[in-house]
Amino acid sequence: MTKPLQYVGQGLFYALFMGVIGYFATSPSYTHLQPDETLIKLSFSHAGHTKGECRERSAEELAKLPAYQRKGGTVCPRERADVVFELEIDGKQFDHVVMKPAGLSHSGNSNIYRRIPVKAGVHTLKARLKDREGEGFNYEHEETMTLAPGRIVVIDFKSATGGFIFKNKNAT
Amino acid sequence: MAISNPTESFAHRTLLRFEGILNRIFGNDLNPFYCLGALGLFFFWVVTVSGVYIYAFYKTGMDVSYSSVEYYTHEQWYLGGIMRSLHRYASGALVVVMVLHLLREFILGRYRGARWFTWFTGVPLIWLIFAAGINGYWMVWDTLAQYTTIASMEWFDWLPIFPEPMSGYFVSREGFNDRFFSLVSFTHVTIPLVILFFIWVHILRLSYPVVNPKRRLALGMLLALLILSLLKPALSQGPADLGIEPSRLGIDWFYLFIYPLLDVWSPGPVWALVIGFSLLLCVLPWIPSRHKQIPVAEVNLEACSGCRLCVADCPYEAVVMKPRTDGMNFLEEAVVVADRCVSCGICVGACPSSTPYRSKTGYVSGIEMPSLPISGFRTTMVKELARLQGNARVIVFGCDHAANLDNLRGDGVAVLSLPCTAMLPSSFIEYALRESQVEGVFITGCRENDCYYRMGGQWVEQRLAAKREPRLRRRTERDRIEQFWASSADSKELAVELEKFRTSLREFNQR
Numbered sequence: 001m002t003k004p005l006q007y008v009g010q011g012l013f014y015a016l017f018m019g020v021i022g023y024f025a026t027s028p029s030y031t032h033l034q035p036d037e038t039l040i041k042l043s044f045s046h047a048g049h050t051k052g053e054c055r056e057r058s059a060e061e062l063a064k065l066p067a068y069q070r071k072g073g074t075v076c077p078r079e080r081a082d083v084v085f086e087l088e089i090d091g092k093q094f095d096h097v098v099m100k101p102a103g104l105s106h107s108g109n110s111n112i113y114r115r116i117p118v119k120a121g122v123h124t125l126k127a128r129l130k131d132r133e134g135e136g137f138n139y140e141h142e143e144t145m146t147l148a149p150g151r152i153v154v155i156d157f158k159s160a161t162g163g164f165i166f167k168n169k170n171a172t
Numbered sequence: 173m174a175i176s177n178p179t180e181s182f183a184h185r186t187l188l189r190f191e192g193i194l195n196r197i198f199g200n201d202l203n204p205f206y207c208l209g210a211l212g213l214f215f216f217w218v219v220t221v222s223g224v225y226i227y228a229f230y231k232t233g234m235d236v237s238y239s240s241v242e243y244y245t246h247e248q249w250y251l252g253g254i255m256r257s258l259h260r261y262a263s264g265a266l267v268v269v270m271v272l273h274l275l276r277e278f279i280l281g282r283y284r285g286a287r288w289f290t291w292f293t294g295v296p297l298i299w300l301i302f303a304a305g306i307n308g309y310w311m312v313w314d315t316l317a318q319y320t321t322i323a324s325m326e327w328f329d330w331l332p333i334f335p336e337p338m339s340g341y342f343v344s345r346e347g348f349n350d351r352f353f354s355l356v357s358f359t360h361v362t363i364p365l366v367i368l369f370f371i372w373v374h375i376l377r378l379s380y381p382v383v384n385p386k387r388r389l390a391l392g393m394l395l396a397l398l399i400l401s402l403l404k405p406a407l408s409q410g411p412a413d414l415g416i417e418p419s420r421l422g423i424d425w426f427y428l429f430i431y432p433l434l435d436v437w438s439p440g441p442v443w444a445l446v447i448g449f450s451l452l453l454c455v456l457p458w459i460p461s462r463h464k465q466i467p468v469a470e471v472n473l474e475a476c477s478g479c480r481l482c483v484a485d486c487p488y489e490a491v492v493m494k495p496r497t498d499g500m501n502f503l504e505e506a507v508v509v510a511d512r513c514v515s516c517g518i519c520v521g522a523c524p525s526s527t528p529y530r531s532k533t534g535y536v537s538g539i540e541m542p543s544l545p546i547s548g549f550r551t552t553m554v555k556e557l558a559r560l561q562g563n564a565r566v567i568v569f570g571c572d573h574a575a576n577l578d579n580l581r582g583d584g585v586a587v588l589s590l591p592c593t594a595m596l597p598s599s600f601i602e603y604a605l606r607e608s609q610v611e612g613v614f615i616t617g618c619r620e621n622d623c624y625y626r627m628g629g630q631w632v633e634q635r636l637a638a639k640r641e642p643r644l645r646r647r648t649e650r651d652r653i654e655q656f657w658a659s660s661a662d663s664k665e666l667a668v669e670l671e672k673f674r675t676s677l678r679e680f681n682q683r
Contacts (some may be wrong), residue, residue: 001196009197014396015203021397022404026422030432032319038250039417043340083400102335113329113337154343167344 003037033117035105038147040125042114048081048101049132081133083110087155088126089118120149127155127164183279191622200620200657202389208273208442211383215269218262220364222255229362232353234345238411249439257401260424262626263305263611265397267426270301278456282624285465286377286488286514288457293374295453304363304461305427306497310356317423318412318426323431329541341529344414364430377512380627404665416611450667460627466591467542468513471506473497476527476538478504481641482519485594485628491519493538494575505540515539516625521635528553528595530557541591544571549588555598556586557609563681564674567604568617569596573624575658576667577616585673586610593617594628598635598644606662612652612677620657651680 001140033039062070063084080101087095088107097113102108110131124144128137139157141164147153175445192204202212229252230680244252274294277283278582280677283291284476310317325339339349342366375381384390409422423432434442469491474507482491482525483506493504506519527539528550557567560583567586570577570593577587590596593615613630623629636653644653652672658666 005200010392011196013194014392015392017265018396018403020269021402022262024425025260025264025404025406026424028423030381030418031420032432033417033419035419042335043343045336045340060403097544106579108335111340113326113339115326150416150419152343152415156343159351161270 014046021061033150036120036149037117038120038149039077039152040116040147041113041119042085042087042095042112042116043154044155044156045109045111046083046129046131046157046159047109048083050077051079051081051133052077075105078105078107080107080110084130084137085112086137087116087127088124088128091126096119118147120147120151121147125155125166127157127166129157129163141166175650178382182434187276187279188659192659192661193483198389198437200622202386203621204269204389204393205272205276205362206272206621207385207389208276210382211389212266212269212273213383214385214390214393215262215266215368216364216371219266220257222262224362225255226252226259227357230357232357234313234348234353235351238408241312241314241408245405249405251574252399253405254401256405258397258405259308260406261397261400263308263392264424264426267302267305270298274298274453280624281463282669284457284461284463286468286490286512289377289512290374291457293376295450297367297374297536298453299450300363300367302427304360304367305424305669306362307356307426309428309445311353311360312408313353313411313412314408315416315418316409316414316423318414319418319421320431322426325431327439327442328432330443336563342414344450345680346554354556356594377488378626379487385622403644419586427602430491439455445466465554466515468510468515469508469517469519469539471537471539472525472536473500473505475523475536476502476506477524478502478506479524479538480504480506481522481524484641485518485522485627485631487516487518487623487628490514490545497501502630508539509536514625515543516539516592516628517590518592518625518628518631520546520629521592522642523593523597527599527614528603529599537597541595544590546597549590549600553586553588554605556588557604560584560586560610564612564677565610566612566614566670566677567610568614568616568670569593569601571618571624571628574618575616575660579663580667580670585670592623592625592628594623594631598642601636601644601653603649605648610671612654614673615653615655616625616658616666618657619659619662622659 029084046135054074057075058075062073062120081099083099085095085097085099086093093114097112099110099112100106123141126142127140130137132138139159143155144165145166145168149166151168156165156167157163158165183669184285191203191205192223194205197601198204200206226244229240229244231237241256245256245383246253277291321452322339322342325342326659328334329339331578369480372549375383385393423429430442430446473512477494478496480493483493488510491506492509494507495506496502500503512535520537523538528535535550538545540546553567562584565584567588568577568580570589572589581587596615604610604613617629617632618624618627631640633655635642636644636655654668656666
């Protein structure tokens with residue numbers, strides 16, 4: 001191959017190299033969320049009530065303990081109840097989750113994180129939560145809101161502030 | 173060349189043809205495919221130098237990271253912006269050459285036997301390079317960073333190792349703080365240091381590793397990246413906002429291809445794919461194939477003078493010197509480290525005892541290949557030479573991993589194939605030419621700069637040019653020796669070159 005042809009070949013090689021590196025660095029573009037969709041993010045951590053009742057230690061049990069441990073006479077079980085969560089969107093049940101408490105003794109928080117893409121528009125969201133043994137949900141919240149395209153609605157839960165919080169402050 | 177299946181054979185042929193084109197364009201010296209590893213390291217240095225510069229302007233914080241990147245991208249486009257683009261594009265180029273390097277070594281079968289170590293230690297490098305690249309994207313804290321950070325957390329949350337989902341921290345601004353950016357930038361500096369360590373381990377068992385591409389090639393690549401940086405500067409994709417889900421994104425497909433896959437599949441299958449692929453790569457050297465490992469080199473102490481030439485020529489540091497154990501009056505003896513020996517026989521070609529002349533003690537070399545001892549090699553050569561007829565008689569020395577030599581054999585052409593051409597001791601060339609047993613010696617082997625075993629062609633050329641021990645003696649007629657390096661894709665060219673050589677010998681004889 002003659003020198004000029006070699007230079008042309010090298011130029012083409014470098015052009016191809018630049019083309020491949022430059023193009024695939026940003027293209028083709030990727031659509032992660034459809035333009036007419038909005039995202040509901042369900043994210044909270046909550047500790048269920050302990051399973052079973054607390055009880056007072058008997059005199060024999062207290063006698064077996066070292067003196068400095070005898071003050072607290074009440075014993076509670078460590079294991080916590082499962083946290084049950086349900087989500088309804090526009091009257092249809094969308095999710096039913098039973099969250100196990102974390103930890104080897106099942107004494108930790110129950111956690112949930114979900115991404116739920118839905119069509120943008122007006123929707124009624126209803127969330128329910130049960131954090132103790134027995135029937136019936138002890139927390140419930142319903143809200144009708146306008147979910148704007150591309151926005152994120154967060155469903156949070158904080159028992160200290162009364163339960164569910166629907167965060168949709170970015171709605172347009 | 174042991175080719176275990178038709179697909180591999182097709183891939184092998186295609187690769188050799190493509191490299192043949194590159195050889196014509198660049199020359200064997202500058203062929204980028206012959207130094208993919210070195211190119212990878214070169215891009216790594218470009219990434220490092222450009223990264224150090226832009227890091228000086230980077231600020232760690234939820235509200236300042238994006239703006240600090242925007243500052244040097246736009247306000248200081250002539251340096252900071254170009255450095256950022258170089259950082260981005262050299263990282264992309266690093267992935268490209270890394271993948272090509274891996275594919276090439278796989279297609280050419282250069283990962284089995286003692287080469288397992290280099291192959292195996294390359295696998296963590298893949299993980300680390302991707303980790304560093306992805307982690308770098310988070311630092312910008314634009315919409316792409318938001319998408320990849322949260323998707324990464326969701327991916328890792330699938331593993332049962334975290335007490336609480338990490339993704340939960342990224343639901344709102346309150347969930348995390350500026351320390352996240354400090355952690356990310358610390359990681360982005362630390363991972364490349366670990367990469368550097370693994371690169372050192374990766375080439376630990378190679379003698380004379382090629383760690384720098386030829387200067388002209390490196391400059392060409394750097395210039396290409398610079399032009400690209402000017403034509404298409406690397407830009408951010410709008411500031412991250414945890415209240416808005418990124419929708420349409422310009423993805424870097426070299427590093428971030430896994431994220432769309434996470435959307436299509438779910439974390440579990442993607443983990444299975446990534447871990448499964450990594451494990452497959454790890455065990456590949458041990459998967460049975462038709463490739464047969466020939467026995468490794470053995471030292472014959474009675475013929476070893478401890479001259480160290482085999483140590484100097486071994487491409488895999490498989491021969492070491494140890495104190496003499498047989499009481500002979502030499503300080504050291506050569507010892508073969510069997511785990512590192514690839515059975516190329518280059519050490520045999522380097523041994524001064526590998527000679528066809530010495531009959532008193534028998535034809536024994538200081539270091540031998542059990543599959544082709546020097547005595548057997550001599551006997552075969554003598555037989556081949558004895559059957560030659562006519563004029564322009566030639567003996568062809570070649571290797572088992574390059575062009576097939578069988579078709580060259582004829583009344584006037586003797587053929588001897590070795591595991592590597594560099595196994596050929598120079599004295600055998602002299603012996604063949606002595607007393608006109610042949611009129612010419614034709615030496616071939618893998619393409620220049622592409623020895624199947626590394627360094628073979630280079631050592632042969634240096635020995636023939638009397639620049640490397642054991643040298644071809646000066647009195648040997650160089651006009652009667654021809655070299656032509658040819659892969660299995662160059663058989664026709666090899667036959668043509670051989671015929672040309674024989675014609676020149678005929679003309680030489682008539683003078």
